[in-house]
Amino acid sequence: MKICVLGAGVIGLTTAWRLAEAGHDVIVVDRNVSTGADASAANGGQLSYAFVAPLASPALLMKLPSLLMSKGSPIRIRPGLDPALVAWGARFLLACRSNAVQETIGAQLALAALSRSELAQLSEALGLAFGLKTAGKLVVFRTRKEFDTARAAIARMGTGDDQQQVLTPAECLALEPGLKLDVRELAGGVYTASEQVGDCAAFCAALTARMKQRSNIEWLLGAPVVGPVRSGGRLFAVETTKGRVQADRFVLCMGAASRAFARACGFYLPIYPVKGYSITLTPPDDTHALRHSVTDMERKLVFAPLTSGERTTIRVAGIADLESGDARIDFRRIDTLRHASAELLGIDASGDVQPWCGLRPMTPDSRPIIGWSPLDGLFINSGHGMLGWTLACGSARLTADLIDRRPPVIEGGPFALHRAA
Template sequence: MKVIVMGAGVIGVTTAYYLAKAGAEVTVLDRQPGAGLETSYANAGELSYGMTSPWAAPGIPLKAVKWMFMKRRPFFIWPLISPTMWAWCAQMLRNCNEESYRINKSRMVRVSNYSRDVMSELIAETGIEYDGREQGTLQLFRTQKQLKGSKADQDILAEFGSPYEVLDPDGCIAAEPALAQVREKFVGGLRLLADRTGDCRLFTIALAEKCAEMGVEFQFGQTIRSIAIENGRVAGVETEMAGRISGDAYVCALGSYGPRVLRPLGIKLPVYPVKGYSVTLPIMDEAAAPQSTIMDETHKVAITRLGDRIRVAGTAEIAGYSKRLGPHATDTVRHVIGDLFPGGGDLTKAEGWTGLRPMTPDGTPVLGPTQYDNFFLNTGHGTLGWTMACGSGRAVADVVLGRKPEIDFDGLTAARYS
């Protein structure tokens, strides 16, 4: 079977790997000159198995309003004249209740836990290097109210069997010794022991190289113009440079840009781009640098150790497809790294970046079949694409090849939006 995978980010490349491993002939198309150059390029670096949960949760609407008025805000909506954007926001609000939250979280955890397990197998099989660490995530609380409020998260973590520790300031410092310099700035933390870290782009590039060794063909610089339908099936992908590229089956892993090519096919997915920012800086003082990932609960900013670098990422900005990196866009993430790990990294050499996260209003990715029997989806992972990539890629590959996937697809397909 010949399969065309659209998208060479971490989702597309993992899908290609599992397809090729099963014996399929695979071609990957991407408009960029290489793999992992869009959302996979400089994300937070978290493999957030313990923090897998939808943004749409009880109490979030009120919190979001408060966040928008913070000096260093973690959330902002540009008042665009966009029916698509406001419809997406309305759908997200409808999911901000206890019943929807539990349903959506259970679906997401199903994918996340599976991904955690199969990623370990993939690393053992391939031996690829990606600055990976397995030291968990420390959710850091600056106020007693935040610490008390984490009880609800603890209950959910316990329900889904995700190991954690509740830490006092001394416990936080034991996990992250550099925090001793700023112990007056936090009251405690929640440590998620199953979480890992790693550079998503390094992983994507290394896995793409393995794919190429397995016979996967990568066609870079190929902008997709449209998808051709003939006799009720997908007949090919129309590209600007190479014309039509055809196969037996097709997988759309285009992230935020998927809806643009899917809409003409009658596939209307509520996947919307949510902009995020990051800076990457070299470590200046090993003793003052983080060891794993710290999530600042106040600013919703993640600080992650990636080898000899520090990645600091955060902010959720609803602003359409704009990828403008303004002069003050990374002020919040720069403030947090300087506030919690002063002297750990060299901010004068920080490289700023912005990317678009493909978000669904319920937080759950969209996987598997469509109304076309040879066309499949692997998209909508939001901030958890890196976390869910291996599980999503393997499960979707199984569906494409007519094999029974190892996880239940109930609630994961596009049918939930019908």
């Protein structure tokens, strides 16, 4: 078949590669002139296979009023009555129920495990260089309540391949000398030695170079999609600013823009853009290099050591601003990341920190939507939220299986659109 993949971020690229490997003729369409742009360009860098808990939770629901009123809150909603946010928010509140959270965690863990395996195979087979390493992940908790909740969750789950260790404050600081905190500032931590880091933008660039060597992959970049072309209840083409593209099947991987395309196709896609920020620091030689990726749970910030050749950087990322489609940088949020870097790592971040922001495509329950749409011929692989880099390769595998009507590796349809309706 000829399959058109709409979107050339990490989700679209891995999907296109998987479909081409399966023998399909693929054309990749994206509004940007290069691949790996938008939310894939400078994300947190963590490949977080064991920590896949959704944003929606009973604990967050209890804290939401105080979070929204706090000036420096990691979550912000711009004042105004956006009907799309109201509809999404109602579903978000339902997703905060305990049974919904556990269902999501189970599904995400399965997809994350598949994604880890697929990424390892892909990077080894193609010899991709993007700084992939097993750095381990330390999650630090500042309040006793959050720490006790995390410890209880680990006890319920038991141990597995991603065995998690519960640490005291002193053990956290001994494990990661790069942290400049006092033991009195921490309640404890959870460490997972098997977690990884990698540069998503470098991965996209390396994979694109390999894909351009294939004869069954075409490219139409710098071509924003104008709208769908339907006939008899089926999608048979898309109009772009560079002309019409016809195909047998289409895969929607347009990130935060997926919702608007779905609306033009005549159905509702429960995806809302959640803006995140990052800065990229080059630590001075006289500081302790960060050995592990670190997550500050209370502030919802991540710190990941990334390597590109001989160069070592630290990616600091986080924040969840619900501001519709506003992709402009609010430098007050960049200042939040600067101050956190100074406090947590003792690094002067007053110089060039390569500020970035991007719109993450978030579903109410944080699970991506991977399955057929109500419009014949259109498949959806979108809505990965904060875990796009982690879940990309597994999502691509699942997409290819479902399009080719092979028994999916993950059964039961936990990512189908109807589950989020």
